[in-house]
Structures are given as C-alpha cells and as structure tokens.
Amino acid sequence: MLDFIRKRLQQRHLQNLMTQDREKRIDNWEQVKKIGIVFNVGDSEHWSLLHRFITAQERCGKEVTLIGFQAEKQEINYIFSHTRTTICHEKEDFNWIGLPKDGVVDPFKQVHFDIVIDTTEQPCFFGKYITAMADAKLKVGYSNSENDVDEGIMDMYDMAIRGKEPLDLKDFIEQTVKYLTMIHKEPELQ
Numbered sequence: 001m002l003d004f005i006r007k008r009l010q011q012r013h014l015q016n017l018m019t020q021d022r023e024k025r026i027d028n029w030e031q032v033k034k035i036g037i038v039f040n041v042g043d044s045e046h047w048s049l050l051h052r053f054i055t056a057q058e059r060c061g062k063e064v065t066l067i068g069f070q071a072e073k074q075e076i077n078y079i080f081s082h083t084r085t086t087i088c089h090e091k092e093d094f095n096w097i098g099l100p101k102d103g104v105v106d107p108f109k110q111v112h113f114d115i116v117i118d119t120t121e122q123p124c125f126f127g128k129y130i131t132a133m134a135d136a137k138l139k140v141g142y143s144n145s146e147n148d149v150d151e152g153i154m155d156m157y158d159m160a161i162r163g164k165e166p167l168d169l170k171d172f173i174e175q176t177v178k179y180l181t182m183i184h185k186e187p188e189l190q
Contacts, residue, residue: 009097010125011153017132018156025137026159027114029180034063036108036116038130041070041087044078049169050119054082067108069126088126098125109133115140117176121167122151132156140176142167 035057039050054064065084070076072090080087086107088094093104113136120127122143131139141157146164154160161175 006097010099010129013097013099014125014128014132014153014156017129018153022135023137024158026180026183027137028183029177032062032114032180034111034113034115035065036111036113036134036136037064037066038116038118038120038127038134039066039068040120040124040127041068041074041076046169047078047080051082053173065108065111065113067105067130069120069124099129105130105133109135111135114138115180117173118142118157119167119169119172122147122154123149128153128156142172
C-alpha cells in the first residue's frame, strides 16, 4: 500500500513539473553548447563510456554537466573525474517518496541547457524527475518498446529514441547525436 501511495505522489510531482512553461527548440548538434546528462551510477566501464563522450564534446567547445543516481547497493571502484558532476545517493539525498532533498540537485537545476539527455533505463523516477525539472530547450530519453514493465509517463521527453532492447548507452548517445546532426534550420528571413 505504501509503495502505491509513493508512486502516485511521484506521478503527481512529474505532472506538476511538466505543466511549467519553457522554451522548446531543436538545434543542430553543432549549435548545441550546453549539455546535461542524467545517468545511473554503474560500473567503471559505464563511467568510462560517459567520460569519453564528455571529453569529446568539451574538446568541441561544449559544456557538459552531469547528475547521477547511486543506488544504495551500487559500489563505486573508480573516481568521478569530471568537475561538473553531481552524485545523488539513494540513502542520504532523497525523501521517503524519492524526491531529492533541498539543495541536492541545485548545481544541475541552475543551468540552462540546450539539451538534457536522460540515459537512465525506464522506468526510472529519478531520470524522469530530473529531466522534467531541468531547464532545457530539448529533453531526450530512451524507451524500450519490448519492455514488459510499464515505463509510465514519458511526456517529459521532447524526443524519445525507441528500441527493442534494453538501453545500450553507446548506441543511444550515438543515435541522439546522429539525429540532431541531421537537423537543418532554414535561414531566417530578414
């Protein structure tokens, strides 16, 4: 019963966040300057893949800010070597319904992003909540169309990459960049 109440309250918070007005815009990847990435803390290989992507983007002049969820039982045997990374610890940083405590997500929340990429596998309340509350022109997520588990509300994403497999981080990031690279805007009339 308590789990049902918690999920209903989470859904209400998501709905409230999604009603906020914001500027929505899709830019070509070359015009994207500020990137936000939402992730689940995983093994060192997962972090290495994220770090390579971040490094490549920063070499191109883009600014990348990350926020990650560390499950209580997820051990870390590596160092988060990116300075604009916030790690939210399941045991310490959330209230009983799963909302981040005051101030925990502020470093991420205070940035205006061109794009936020949610790399969490659905259903993931943390990924959806952070994406919904983020100040971003474009919000991207992944949906597994073959998933037997209900992914819940997906309306916080302006663009959803759909697949028939569990999320493959490398492929998902490559697909996101590929699609945004294909965007061509018509020149504005003077």
